Amino acid sequence: MIPDIARDLALLRDSTDRLVTAAARLDDAALAAPSRLPGWTRGHVLTHLARNADALVNVLTGLPMYPSAEARDADIEAGAPRPLTAQLADLRETAGKLDVTFGSLTPDGWAGRCELRNGVTDVRARIPFRRLQETELHHVDLDTGYTLEQVPMEFLGQEIDFLTRRFSGNDTVPALALTAADGRTWRTGRDEGEPLRVTGEAPALMGWLAGRTAGGGVTADGADLPVLPPL
Incomplete structure (x- = not known):
């Protein structure tokens, strides 16, 4: 599938603006409160987003994404307690640098491959979508x-496509036939065997596939929903 770079960049800029606007409504106490991610405050989430932008600039310019897993984790822990003003400035500055880096790529540059974490590689043209996933x-x-339920429809479909491709052929995931309430279908998991039919609204399917829910709003015909491996 050939990425639509212009579409993904437009979606990313809008997503970033909405994220920064939401974060700016917080205060320092709210920033220190727990996020939906176990063990992370909201400050952890915002710091991770800033460091991820730096990391994607690295990727696009031929550098390692992070010096090491330990350095990545340490940077997030160190930045999480910062006050809101520092977090917002960091988030805006790093998102801006990433956008400038995107703008510097030539057609050949977009077509080249890059290395992400844990040996994963991808074409540079898919990096805007990967950043959109983060935001x-x-x-x-x-x-x-x-x-x-508020995630843009343009992203929602892409994300389900991405996640079902990621689990496709994975022997730890049973064969699954997913159907969204709007009629869209996907096949994922093991190649062998009669697939388990799984249905739900598209946002609920995405939340389950992305590990954001335990499967609320998603049902499987005559069986419990399988536990998916972490992303």
Whole structure:
């Protein structure tokens, strides 16, 4: 599937603006409160987003995404307690640098491959969508009132496509046939065997696939929903 770079960049800029606007409504006490991610405050989430923007600039310019897993985790822990003013400045500055880096890529640059974490590689043209995943899902994780049901439809379909491709052929995931309430269908999991029919509204399916819910709003015909491996 060839990425639509212009579409993904437009979605990303809008998503970033909405995320920053939501974060700016917090105060220092709210920033220190728990997010929806176990063990992380809202400050952890915002710091991670800033460091992820730096990391994607690294990726796009031929550098390692992070010096190490330990350095990544340490940077997030160190930045999480900062006051809101510092968090917002960091988030805006790093998002701006990433956008400038996107703007510097030539057609050949977009077509080249890059290395992400844990040996994962991808074409640079898919990096705007990968950053969009970060901004949309972590906006939900901030727990400021933004829900899976509010995620833009253009992203929602792409994300389910991405996640079902990711689990496709994975022997730890049973064969699954997913059907959204709007009629869209996906196949994922093991290649062998009669697939388990799974249905739900598209936001609920995405939340389950992305590990954001235990499967609320998603049902499986005659069986319990399987536990999916972490992303």
